[in-house]
Amino acid sequence: MRILTHLKAKYIVNIWRYGNYGSNLLVQIEDYVEMCRRNLIWIVSHVWTTLCLLHLEVSFPILSLMYNLLIADDEQLIREGLSKSIQWKDLGYTLIGAVASTAQALAIINCSHIDVLLTDIQMPGKSGLDLLSYVKANFEQMRVIIISGYDRFEYARIALRLGAEDYLLKPIKKKQVIEQVTRIKNELDAYYSEREKFITYQKSYFFRKLLENTYLSSDELDEIIMRLEIDETASKQYVVYVFDLYKEQADNALGSILKDHLNNRIGIYSVVVLQVKETSKFEQELEDIPLIWAKGSSQSIESLCISYERAMEQLKHGKMNPLHSFKASFTEHKEIIQILEVLGQGDYERVNYFIANNFSHFETSNAAKRWCLWFMDCIELNFEKYQFTGQYQMAVKNWQNESIAELEVVFKQYIEKVYMTFDEKKKNSSTYIVEEAMKLIDTYCSDKNFSLTYVSETLGISYGYLSGIFKQEIGKKFSECLIEKRMQKAKALLLTRKYKIYEIADLCGYGNERYFSDSFKKYYGQSPTDLQMIVYHEK
Numbered sequence: 345m346r347i348l349t350h351l352k353a354k355y356i357v358n359i360w361r362y363g364n365y366g367s368n369l370l371v372q373i374e375d376y377v378e379m380c381r382r383n384l385i386w387i388v389s390h391v392w393t394t395l396c397l398l399h400l401e402v403s404f405p406i407l408s409l410m411y412n413l414l415i416a417d418d419e420q421l422i423r424e425g426l427s428k429s430i431q432w433k434d435l436g437y438t439l440i441g442a443v444a445s446t447a448q449a450l451a452i453i454n455c456s457h458i459d460v461l462l463t464d465i466q467m468p469g470k471s472g473l474d475l476l477s478y479v480k481a482n483f484e485q486m487r488v489i490i491i492s493g494y495d496r497f498e499y500a501r502i503a504l505r506l507g508a509e510d511y512l513l514k515p516i517k518k519k520q521v522i523e524q525v526t527r528i529k530n531e532l533d534a535y536y537s538e539r540e541k542f543i544t545y546q547k548s549y550f551f552r553k554l555l556e557n558t559y560l561s562s563d564e565l566d567e568i569i570m571r572l573e574i575d576e577t578a579s580k581q582y583v584v585y586v587f588d589l590y591k592e593q594a595d596n597a598l599g600s601i602l603k604d605h606l607n608n609r610i611g612i613y614s615v616v617v618l619q620v621k622e623t624s625k626f627e628q629e630l631e632d633i634p635l636i637w638a639k640g641s642s643q644s645i646e647s648l649c650i651s652y653e654r655a656m657e658q659l660k661h662g663k664m665n666p667l668h669s670f671k672a673s674f675t676e677h678k679e680i681i682q683i684l685e686v687l688g689q690g691d692y693e694r695v696n697y698f699i700a701n702n703f704s705h706f707e708t709s710n711a712a713k714r715w716c717l718w719f720m721d722c723i724e725l726n727f728e729k730y731q732f733t734g735q736y737q738m739a740v741k742n743w744q745n746e747s748i749a750e751l752e753v754v755f756k757q758y759i760e761k762v763y764m765t766f767d768e769k770k771k772n773s774s775t776y777i778v779e780e781a782m783k784l785i786d787t788y789c790s791d792k793n794f795s796l797t798y799v800s801e802t803l804g805i806s807y808g809y810l811s812g813i814f815k816q817e818i819g820k821k822f823s824e825c826l827i828e829k830r831m832q833k834a835k836a837l838l839l840t841r842k843y844k845i846y847e848i849a850d851l852c853g854y855g856n857e858r859y860f861s862d863s864f865k866k867y868y869g870q871s872p873t874d875l876q877m878i879v880y881h882e883k
Contacts, residue, residue, distance in 0.1 A: 411459035411532060413525070415442040416449040416475065417491065418467040422516070426462065429518055436529045446470040453479065458486055460528055462521070465492040465499060473502055480507045487528045491516055545677050547571060551608040554645075555584065555615065555652040565646055572606060574645065583623055584640040584651040587614040588659060601629050609725075611718050613659075617648065680719070684726045692763050699759065703752045712748050716740050716755045723762060774813040777803060781814065782825065789829045792853050796822045831867045834860070838875055845872050 413432060417423050423442040432439045440456060443449050445468045452458070461479060465472040472490060479486050490503045493514040500511045510524050550571040553564070560568070568574075587598060598614060605626075607616040618626055620642050630637070638658035640651030679698075686694050699719075706712040720740065739754050781799050788794040799822070800807045814822045830852045837848045849860035865871045870878075 409533065409536060410436055410438050411529060412440050412457055413437040413460045413462070414440045414449060414452060414456075414458045415462045416444075416446065416467065416472065417442070417462075417464040418444045419464070420444070422464070422491070422514070426516070426521065430522065435522065435525055437525065444468070446472065446475045449475055450478065453483065453486075458483070459532065460525060461486060461488045462491055463488065465490060465494065465503075473499070473506065476503060476506045476508060487532075489521075489524055489528075541681070545681060548608055549677055551606075551615075552610060554617075555610070555649055557649060560646060569645070574606065580644060581620040581642045582645060582648055582651065583618050583620055583642055584648060584655050585616040585618065585626075586638050586640075586652070586655040586659060587616070588612070588636040601626070609721070611714065612721060615652065680722050684722060687723070687762075687766070688727070690766065695759070696756075699752075699756065703748065706748050709743070709746050709748050709751055712751050713740070713743050716743075716751065720758070774817055777805060777810065778814055778817040781810065781822070785826055785829050789826060789833065790851055790853050792855050794826070794853060827863065827867065830854070831864060834864060834872070835868070835875070838872055841876065845876075848872070 410433075415423055415426050417426070423444065427439060427442045437460065440458060441452055443452065446463075447469055449461070449463065453461070461475075463472040463475055472492070476488050476490065479488055488508050490499075490508045490511045491514060492499060492511065495513055503511050509528060512520055512524070550568050553560075554568045554572070557564075602614065602616055605616050605618055605622075607614060609615070623639075636659075638655040640653070640655035643651040683695060683698050702715060703712060706715070717740065740751075740758055743751055743754065745751065780803055784799050784802060785794075788798075796811060797807060800810045803810070811822060814820070814825070818825070820828075834848050834852045837843050837851060838845075843851070845861065846857040849855075849857045852860065854860035854863070861871055861873075868875070
């Protein structure tokens with residue numbers, strides 16, 4: 345889709361040259377692109393949602409997105425420099441164009457999808473600030489970076505008020521631009537990832553609603569059909585198939601068959617809805633795969649709950665383990681999303697409380713087991729790369745005892761194993777190392793002998809590696825973070841008016857009062873004595 349909009353944008357310049365003929369050609373191109381866009385959106389959304397819900401080897405940051413970027417500057421040297429000196433593709437961007445005026449930029453923006461705009465302020469005709477104002481009024485999600493040769497506060501103030509991401513002064517440093525567009529790409533990736541995750545769980549909710557409700561109003565049914573993109577005109581009769589995936593680990597084999605059909609996961613089961621006319625071919629494809637599955641009765645779309653119930657009854661009364669499916673409500677889905685988030689953040693206390701609270705409400709061990717399997721399934725789906733396996737996991741899956749308390753003990757052993765896996769991964773990450781280093785700065789910033797060498801020895805890592813990841817993770821050097829912490833502490837002590845300057849210097853890790861005063865003035869723009877006088881007069 346982005347390729348199509350890119351091709352269309354390339355024709356804009358030529359169309360300007362050919363008058364009415366060019367305008368007619370643009371209309372034809374727009375119609376063609378719109379048709380292709382609709383088809384591609386439908387295909388990508390179906391395939392992606394299906395893969396996510398089938399628990400295949402896919403993670404939630406969506407499809408490694410490329411973003412469209414446009415440059416607007418009347419200086420040819422700047423345009424060519426930004427276009428050619430930066431490897432935009434490596435940074436995750438497609439450069440749509442580099443234009444010399446606001447009018448040319450608007451012509452592309454109004455017919456192409458642009459994610460990021462780099463624009464000068466002073467250009468022929470309307471200014472870059474006018475362009476920024478128009479973009480924020482009509483394309484709210486577009487990110488804009490202002491580039492200007494004018495170091496005027498008023499320009500910067502207006503740009504930031506209108507919603508600019510940053511205000512870069514010419515001559516532009518390549519490093520500055522790369523840092524800003526990289527930050528914006530990370531933010532866009534996070535936004536689309538969260539949106540995709542919500543859409544996935546939302547579709548799961550409407551899928552369950554279709555199959556688990558005995559009565560649906562016409563409005564509810566219409567909404568479900570729309571959300572699940574069901575072509576109701578294609579067939580009047582449907583059949584539900586249910587696959588027991590915990591008994592036969594055949595997710596991957598089944599996934600290739602289900603990708604073209606409406607399906608979702610419900611508890612430990614994979615559930616598929618097919619048109620009756622598709623069932624013969626579908627069952628032939630299943631013949632060579634060792635799966636345990638059941639088939640419901642033929643029903644209309646509004647009565648699919650009957651077909652689903654019949655299929656589940658067949659599994660329940662067959663020669664296999666008791667029924668394990670857990671019917672989570674939409675509220676429970678939202679709760680589990682929040683718990684998975686805090687689990688990833690390492691807030692184990694909150695996760696433990698969530699587990700204990702749920703176990704206090706179970707009336708039977710079978711109900712508790714269904715919930716445990718559902719929770720495990722959500723964890724394994726959300727954190728696929730960790731591959732949680734082991735004896736405690738199997739112990740929960742094979743649990744047959746009637747004691748809820750004993751099941752809770754076994755399940756907590758599984759959760760403890762999950763915690764250990766998270767902690768082990770975390771300890772090996774650069775983020776964790778920098779977090780621990782920051783804690784040491786908070787604790788020992790008053791020590792005159794505190795240094796990067798001390799931190800590297802304490803954490804058991806090399807001096808060079810620690811120095812490198814510090815800048816990489818938080819954008820500051822270790823020395824800058826240490827000075828910042830010491831200056832914050834010094835200012836707080838000065839404001840109390842309880843200490844002399846040489847005492848504050850000593851408390852903040854400075855052995856020399858003069859050096860401390862120079863550092864303080866360099867950081868805050870005024871000396872410690874000046875700050876004390878200001879505080880004194882204010883009081």
